[in-house]
Amino acid sequence: MIRVLFFGPVAEQVPAREMQLPFSAGMKLQDVVAELSARHPQAFEFVSFTAVNQTQVRDLQLPLADGDEIAFMAKFSGG
Amino acid sequence: MSEPVRIQEEDFSQEAEIAELKASSKRIGGIATFVGCARDFSEGRAVSEISFEAYGSMALAEMRKLRDEAIEKFALLEARIVHRVATVTAGDNIVFIAAAAEHRAAAFDACRWMIDELKQRVPIWKKEITPLGESWVTPHP
Numbered sequence: 001m002i003r004v005l006f007f008g009p010v011a012e013q014v015p016a017r018e019m020q021l022p023f024s025a026g027m028k029l030q031d032v033v034a035e036l037s038a039r040h041p042q043a044f045e046f047v048s049f050t051a052v053n054q055t056q057v058r059d060l061q062l063p064l065a066d067g068d069e070i071a072f073m074a075k076f077s078g079g
Numbered sequence: 080m081s082e083p084v085r086i087q088e089e090d091f092s093q094e095a096e097i098a099e100l101k102a103s104s105k106r107i108g109g110i111a112t113f114v115g116c117a118r119d120f121s122e123g124r125a126v127s128e129i130s131f132e133a134y135g136s137m138a139l140a141e142m143r144k145l146r147d148e149a150i151e152k153f154a155l156l157e158a159r160i161v162h163r164v165a166t167v168t169a170g171d172n173i174v175f176i177a178a179a180a181e182h183r184a185a186a187f188d189a190c191r192w193m194i195d196e197l198k199q200r201v202p203i204w205k206k207e208i209t210p211l212g213e214s215w216v217t218p219h220p
């Protein structure tokens with residue numbers, strides 16, 4: 001399974017903080033982005049950063065592994 | 080000794096943080112600090128509360144990296160970063176940053192650099208609660 005996390009305004013739009021997606025061999029980050037942005041277009045308008053296993057990634061072709069954790073995040077506003 | 084980098088719900092004590100910095104080295108000649116606190120007014124609206132949300136594991140890892148980078152970049156003797164994730168009201172503390180160095184210039188520069196980088200890099204979000212409703216904050220420069 002792939003664990004997907006949403007935070008802040010993104011979570012509010014989904015609306016959920018977490019969901020699980022079935023993992024399939026050859027799966028890439030792009031596949032998850034395509035599926036979830038089609039299901040939750042308003043939430044993805046807020047997405048500015050994506051992290052896989054707590055590391056920010058920009059390459060949507062990144063191959064995923066079973067058990068990966070993906071986070072979709074709006075611009076940060078801490079401090 | 081408390082951890083030099085923390086995310087916590089409860090308030091922090093600047094005096095306690097500074098005491099721990101001072102205890103870490105007798106070579107410290109200056110400590111620069113930044114305290115971020117909650118305002119009661121933002122974007123022309125009264126703000127009653129601010130609530131914070133964090134991607135805890137990533138935020139903590141990024142804050143630790145940030146501290147390490149600051150120590151390396153500015154040749155600091157020690158540095159501390161504490162961020163609250165809680166619901167706060169006007170005047171409450173939000174974030175504490177401190178840089179300890181042999182001389183003031185490095186301490187000031189590092190302190191400014193750490194809070195600027197934290198705002199850019201650490202996955203924490205704030206929501207302002209006003210009498211008219213709630214809204215997530217758009218980052219300021």
